[in-house]
Amino acid sequence: xxxxxxxxxxxxxxxxxxxxxxxxxxxxxxxxxxxxxxxxxxxxxxxxxxxxxxxxxxxxxxxxxxxxxxxxxxxxxxxxxxxxxxxxxxxxxxxxxxxxxxxxxxxxxxxxxxxxxxxxxxxxxxxxxxxxxxxxxxxxxxxxxxxxxxxxxxxxxxxxxxxxxxxxxxxxxxxxxxxxxxxxxxxxxxxxxxxxxxxxxxxxxxxxxxxxxxxxxxxxxxxxxxxxxxxxxxxxxxxxxxxxxxxxxxxxxxxxxxxxxxxxxxxxxxxxxxxxxxxxxxxxxxxxxxxxxxxxxxxxxxxxxxxxxxxxxxxxxxxxxxxxxxxxxxxxxx
Amino acid sequence: xxxxxxxxxxxxxxxxxxxxxxxxxxxxxxxxxxxxxxxxxxxxxxxxxxxxxxxxxxxxxxxxxxxxxxxxxxxxxxxxxxxxxxxxxxxxxxxxxxxxxxxxxxxxxxxxxxxxxxxxxxxxxxxxxxxxxxxxxxxxxxxxxxxxxxxxxxxxxxxxxxxxxxxxxxxxxxxxxxxxxxxxxxxxxxxxxxxxxxxxxxxxxxxxxxxxxxxxxxxxxxxxxxxxxxxxxxxxxxxxxxxxxxxxxxxxxxxxxxxxxxxxxxxxxxxxxxxxxxxxxxxxxxxxxxxxxxxxxxxxx
Numbered sequence: 001x002x003x004x005x006x007x008x009x010x011x012x013x014x015x016x017x018x019x020x021x022x023x024x025x026x027x028x029x030x031x032x033x034x035x036x037x038x039x040x041x042x043x044x045x046x047x048x049x050x051x052x053x054x055x056x057x058x059x060x061x062x063x064x065x066x067x068x069x070x071x072x073x074x075x076x077x078x079x080x081x082x083x084x085x086x087x088x089x090x091x092x093x094x095x096x097x098x099x100x101x102x103x104x105x106x107x108x109x110x111x112x113x114x115x116x117x118x119x120x121x122x123x124x125x126x127x128x129x130x131x132x133x134x135x136x137x138x139x140x141x142x143x144x145x146x147x148x149x150x151x152x153x154x155x156x157x158x159x160x161x162x163x164x165x166x167x168x169x170x171x172x173x174x175x176x177x178x179x180x181x182x183x184x185x186x187x188x189x190x191x192x193x194x195x196x197x198x199x200x201x202x203x204x205x206x207x208x209x210x211x212x213x214x215x216x217x218x219x220x221x222x223x224x225x226x227x228x229x230x231x232x233x234x235x236x237x238x239x240x241x242x243x244x245x246x247x248x249x250x251x252x253x254x255x256x257x258x259x260x261x262x263x264x265x266x267x268x269x270x271x272x273x274x275x276x277x278x279x280x281x282x283x284x285x286x287x288x289x290x291x292x293x294x295x296x297x298x299x300x301x302x303x304x305x306x307x308x309x310x311x312x313x314x315x316x317x318x319x320x321x322x323x324x325x326x327x328x329x330x331x332x333x334x
Numbered sequence: 335x336x337x338x339x340x341x342x343x344x345x346x347x348x349x350x351x352x353x354x355x356x357x358x359x360x361x362x363x364x365x366x367x368x369x370x371x372x373x374x375x376x377x378x379x380x381x382x383x384x385x386x387x388x389x390x391x392x393x394x395x396x397x398x399x400x401x402x403x404x405x406x407x408x409x410x411x412x413x414x415x416x417x418x419x420x421x422x423x424x425x426x427x428x429x430x431x432x433x434x435x436x437x438x439x440x441x442x443x444x445x446x447x448x449x450x451x452x453x454x455x456x457x458x459x460x461x462x463x464x465x466x467x468x469x470x471x472x473x474x475x476x477x478x479x480x481x482x483x484x485x486x487x488x489x490x491x492x493x494x495x496x497x498x499x500x501x502x503x504x505x506x507x508x509x510x511x512x513x514x515x516x517x518x519x520x521x522x523x524x525x526x527x528x529x530x531x532x533x534x535x536x537x538x539x540x541x542x543x544x545x546x547x548x549x550x551x552x553x554x555x556x557x558x559x560x561x562x563x564x565x566x567x568x569x570x571x572x573x574x575x576x577x578x579x580x581x582x583x584x585x586x587x588x589x590x591x592x593x594x595x596x597x598x599x600x601x602x603x604x605x606x607x608x609x610x611x612x613x614x615x616x617x618x619x620x621x622x623x624x625x626x627x628x629x630x631x632x633x634x635x
Contacts (some may be wrong), residue, residue: 308433
């Protein structure tokens, strides 16, 4: 009985999903035309936050790895972009994969010896990493990072000969990237890797028992999330044209961590979390200096009211038609 | 040689402060398996409450230095303990059955809340402790001038730690705390009121943290609203270094971290001072995740 209602709601969902998606796209595309420049800029930064939340979602939301140092990987991407662009005039968009690869590689190197650690320990190590990276940037490692002042004069990105300069253009670039990311990561969720990760998140001992190479999949998730964060960092550098260690602190990692946890682990949740974490303080602007106070309260209240997050991923549905009668009977007997 | 001796004293003094804060982390972690991110901010609040009591209540003028400091320390201890108890009640107790992740985010929310509350109440600038309250006496030990206040801090922190150790290991209530840390269910079956134990832990930890805040004010003179973050993180490192959940471990870890950091910044590099402790943290977690005094426990299935 339950199964049947499950299938019907599935088809309804599928029927609703496509028009809803079209409507949402139209809304997102039309939105900046109605906004004033200030809010367009806010939406661009929410979009960058959403990209980062989605990248952290792979690590924290999907694989359940407590990574509170995401700003470190975002910083690597941004700095690699800034250095290669200002010194060798490489166009920013070409640097996207380079920035991603650099930060993915860093993440793999750093995570290799610590990936087996239990949740809270890993969390505190990643906090340590983000602080070490920030201190390294301030101390101008290798004379490359420009110390506390950072790097300025990063070029604007260019697509098909159009130089992206205005906020409204960045809006489309960034939110286009968000849409692409959601599409790609949703496919990942439905793949063998996605199933392995959610199994690890539920219980990594059981996953190990089922023959899943837990350390390898965790590293994969970590590397992929960091790769994506690196690319988001490249976009951030291009948007800001100035980057400094102050943009990549522990608190930025905390905000991302909060966004993903509030979201609950699904892609939509991660984007919604980004809206709450990066958008709410803008709405509370009237409270001026008290807005972070209100934000802290809101975080506590939301967790107390809804600890599983706002939009946890939907339960996986498997097609039961392929199960033969005998197996189904045996399954029911359990 | 003189220089080295002075650095050792400085290291032990800052180590004593780390150790007092670390005790709060380690006790909460022992009983609840939760990193209380707001603990560092309770420490900051302790420092500011101390300042307000010194200045606002005119204690600095009416009493002599010693009774004034003592009474302020006791009052701050009580107030931060109360705040810790309220925090547990409001932000952590409703989440005890929920996943760890949500408790961590709630703790972060509490930390953001406290930090900004301090900023709104006392302002975003540095605050300075009254000069009269900070004895500038210098004592000559082995031919080296050592500030008396550093020695006092080492002494007081050791005394507090030893009394906590005595309480946990030699009283009935202390035994109940240890039992709750090992297995809450079994402790409850033995007739221990686990909720009361958890409240107690949230009174003791922040109380000690608050006193540590006053010590920082007295010793360094300057406090600011965001200092809880770096002190908190280092104290947590100290707790992990010694073996989290282990009370003597937190004391040892705090002292050791204070020494490593002071000697490292004196003889190696000052610019990387804050990175040293994080590097120590990462290395200890890779080499010996259970910490120096921690026992190896099998992961529960």
